[in-house]
Amino acid sequence: MVERKDVTVLEPPVLRIEHIWKSFGKVQALKDVSFEVYKGDVLALLGDNGAGKSTLIKIISGNYRADKGKIYLNNQPVSFGSPAEARHAGIETVYQQSPVCLNASVTANFFIGRELCNGLPGIKFLKKRAMRQETEKAMADIGVHIPSVKEKVGLLSGGERQALILGRFFHWGGKIALLDEPFAALGVGEARKSLKLIQHMGQQMRLPIILITHNVEYAFEIATRFVVLRHGEMVGEGKIADVKVDDVVAMITGAIHVRDTN
Amino acid sequence: MTENSGKSVAVLREGKLSIKGNRKAVLRWILDHMVWFILFFVLVVLSCSIRGFAQWGIFRNILYHAVFVGVLAIGEAICIISKEMDLSVESVAGLAAIMTAWLTGTGLDASGILLNGYLALLVVLAMGAIIGAFNAILVVNYKISSFIVTLAGYLMFRALALVVTNGHGVTRLRPEVVMVARTKLFSIPLMVVLLLFIYIAFYIFVTQTRFGQHIYLVGDSREASYNAGIRIGRVLFGVFMLSGMLAGLTGWLLAARTNGAAPNIGMGMLFEAMAAVVIGGVSLQGGVGNLAGVLAGAILLSTIATAVSLLGMPPFYMNVIRGGFIIIAVLLDALVQRIRPYLM
Numbered sequence: 073m074v075e076r077k078d079v080t081v082l083e084p085p086v087l088r089i090e091h092i093w094k095s096f097g098k099v100q101a102l103k104d105v106s107f108e109v110y111k112g113d114v115l116a117l118l119g120d121n122g123a124g125k126s127t128l129i130k131i132i133s134g135n136y137r138a139d140k141g142k143i144y145l146n147n148q149p150v151s152f153g154s155p156a157e158a159r160h161a162g163i164e165t166v167y168q169q170s171p172v173c174l175n176a177s178v179t180a181n182f183f184i185g186r187e188l189c190n191g192l193p194g195i196k197f198l199k200k201r202a203m204r205q206e207t208e209k210a211m212a213d214i215g216v217h218i219p220s221v222k223e224k225v226g227l228l229s230g231g232e233r234q235a236l237i238l239g240r241f242f243h244w245g246g247k248i249a250l251l252d253e254p255f256a257a258l259g260v261g262e263a264r265k266s267l268k269l270i271q272h273m274g275q276q277m278r279l280p281i282i283l284i285t286h287n288v289e290y291a292f293e294i295a296t297r298f299v300v301l302r303h304g305e306m307v308g309e310g311k312i313a314d315v316k317v318d319d320v321v322a323m324i325t326g327a328i329h330v331r332d333t334n
Numbered sequence: 335m336t337e338n339s340g341k342s343v344a345v346l347r348e349g350k351l352s353i354k355g356n357r358k359a360v361l362r363w364i365l366d367h368m369v370w371f372i373l374f375f376v377l378v379v380l381s382c383s384i385r386g387f388a389q390w391g392i393f394r395n396i397l398y399h400a401v402f403v404g405v406l407a408i409g410e411a412i413c414i415i416s417k418e419m420d421l422s423v424e425s426v427a428g429l430a431a432i433m434t435a436w437l438t439g440t441g442l443d444a445s446g447i448l449l450n451g452y453l454a455l456l457v458v459l460a461m462g463a464i465i466g467a468f469n470a471i472l473v474v475n476y477k478i479s480s481f482i483v484t485l486a487g488y489l490m491f492r493a494l495a496l497v498v499t500n501g502h503g504v505t506r507l508r509p510e511v512v513m514v515a516r517t518k519l520f521s522i523p524l525m526v527v528l529l530l531f532i533y534i535a536f537y538i539f540v541t542q543t544r545f546g547q548h549i550y551l552v553g554d555s556r557e558a559s560y561n562a563g564i565r566i567g568r569v570l571f572g573v574f575m576l577s578g579m580l581a582g583l584t585g586w587l588l589a590a591r592t593n594g595a596a597p598n599i600g601m602g603m604l605f606e607a608m609a610a611v612v613i614g615g616v617s618l619q620g621g622v623g624n625l626a627g628v629l630a631g632a633i634l635l636s637t638i639a640t641a642v643s644l645l646g647m648p649p650f651y652m653n654v655i656r657g658g659f660i661i662i663a664v665l666l667d668a669l670v671q672r673i674r675p676y677l678m
Contacts, residue, residue: 200542
């Protein structure tokens with residue numbers, strides 16, 4: 073087994089957040105938040121309600137602009153005016169109600185806006201077979217097993233839908249995915265499957281993922297690193313392997329403050 | 335131990351599936367083409383219960399009368415699939431019929447231009463496209479609900495035609511127009527051949543082309559389509575223009591059938607087209623619908639009309655039965671949606 077740390081040191085971080093500040097009126101939502109996400113990281117972004125997780129996510133995904141601070145994507149400074157710009161640059165947020173075309177097939181959703189066509193002048197005919205095969209392969213690669221890619225997405229489970237969105241995003245060159253409370257709407261069995269999928273994508277396929285969740289147990293199962301926010305400040309960060317669940321819970325609730333020790 | 339028992343269950347399930355697999359596929363196919371089975375059932379019942387119903391002449395008549403609503407319903411169907419609505423189709427068809435008659439007619443209120451019938455077809459198709467583009471501008475650029483925009487169109491466009499002809503109808507069109515309505519190919523009316531041809535063309539268009547696929551995706555989820563970079567406005571322009579052109583074509587065909595156009599030509603067709611679309615299984619939620627079903631819906635409506643007149647029932651019975659069929663179709667569709675997940 074290769075130590076993950078050794079590998080990541082050689083590559084620049086996929087995403088680097090530097091000294092982000094954000095306030096809404098008199099409320100200081102984020103105070104000097106900095107962290108990095110490397111290839112192969114599943115970074116758990118933890119914190120209680122109102123800790124600033126959502127604000128941070130919205131800044132990364134282009135909904136808000138930071139008051140101060142910089143974001144680097146693959147070492148290039150970026151600044152997004154809208155979620156569409158962020159998506160275009162390769163940052164996608166997947167949340168519980170991420171829009172998909174429920175009545176369209178898995179293939180149609182996978183290739184939405186990027187359909188393979190025969191280049192006839194004027195009218196473009198779909199290459200259905202080729203698209204189906206590519207979708208089947210991509211879904212198998214990310215570890216999603218569905219009866220048929222011809223089936224409607226509406227008949228997939230919530231976890232499978234998230235997997236479809238994630239798989240599609242990375243297939244088309246997405247750089248980093250932000251998962252906003254992916255387990256909240258799922259049943260226990262479904263959440264288990266979803267955990268396995270995210271773990272597979274993050275650790276075997278080495279796709280960078282930021283996981284925002286309340287559920288510390290789940291974060292411990294699949295994340296490689298963590299960042300804890302409390303009242304807009306980073307109160308802890310590190311490798312999941314180095315800490316215990318109780319310590320992280322303590323950071324979230326404010327019982328201990330470990331940032332300085334890092 | 336647990337591993338083992340899990341496996342045996344899986345094998346058992348697969349064993350059951352392999353027996354049931356085919357049956358499920360057949361059931362699924364039947365559910366997806368429910369309207370055709372209803373149509374077939376109705377035709378069988380009528381053939382058994384009405385003397386003289388089961389003959390080619392009657393069936394030919396049913397198909398012939400399905401042509402106009404059928405063509406109009408294609409445009410309405412693609413509008414509804416894209417989660418918009420086009421209430422103006424009937425009036426655009428009326429306008430197109432009167433324009434065709436005015437341009438090609440020899441009657442008193444005609445223009446006297448005596449335009450070639452096929453050129454007149456081009457004129458009304460262009461007119462339909464322009465009206466469609468007009469609707470689309472208001473819907474896409476000014477973000478007015480298509481229901482409102484096309485409701486206004488419904489009131490306006492037929493009246494516009496009557497402004498041109500001073501409120502009169504026009505009769506006696508040029509022969510090449512009338513010929514289309516009277517020609518038969520091997521005892522099948524040319525109109526019916528045209529209907530099938532148009533349906534096949536549009537079926538291929540919506541199921542096999544990128545634009546067709548985008549109509550479904552845009553109707554299914556605007557947000558997902560937007561996120562994927564589909565230009566929604568462009569799709570809607572296409573949809574409304576196609577709907578307008580199909581309405582123009584319907585008007586031309588109507589004028590050909592009646593060898594002229596009365597001011598009230600095609601009145602009430604909007605609701606028939608809507609009924610065909612809904613009976614055909616197109617969902618008002620958007621993103622769902624099959625043109626084959628819409629064709630069956632149009633033929634079903636025409637069958638009912640034929641049966642009612644054959645039985646000598648007063649014509650108002652027709653709408654009672656049609657309304658009933660809409661309710662039945664929608665209830666059946668809801669049932670099918672419930673059952674379908676179990677047939678995977």
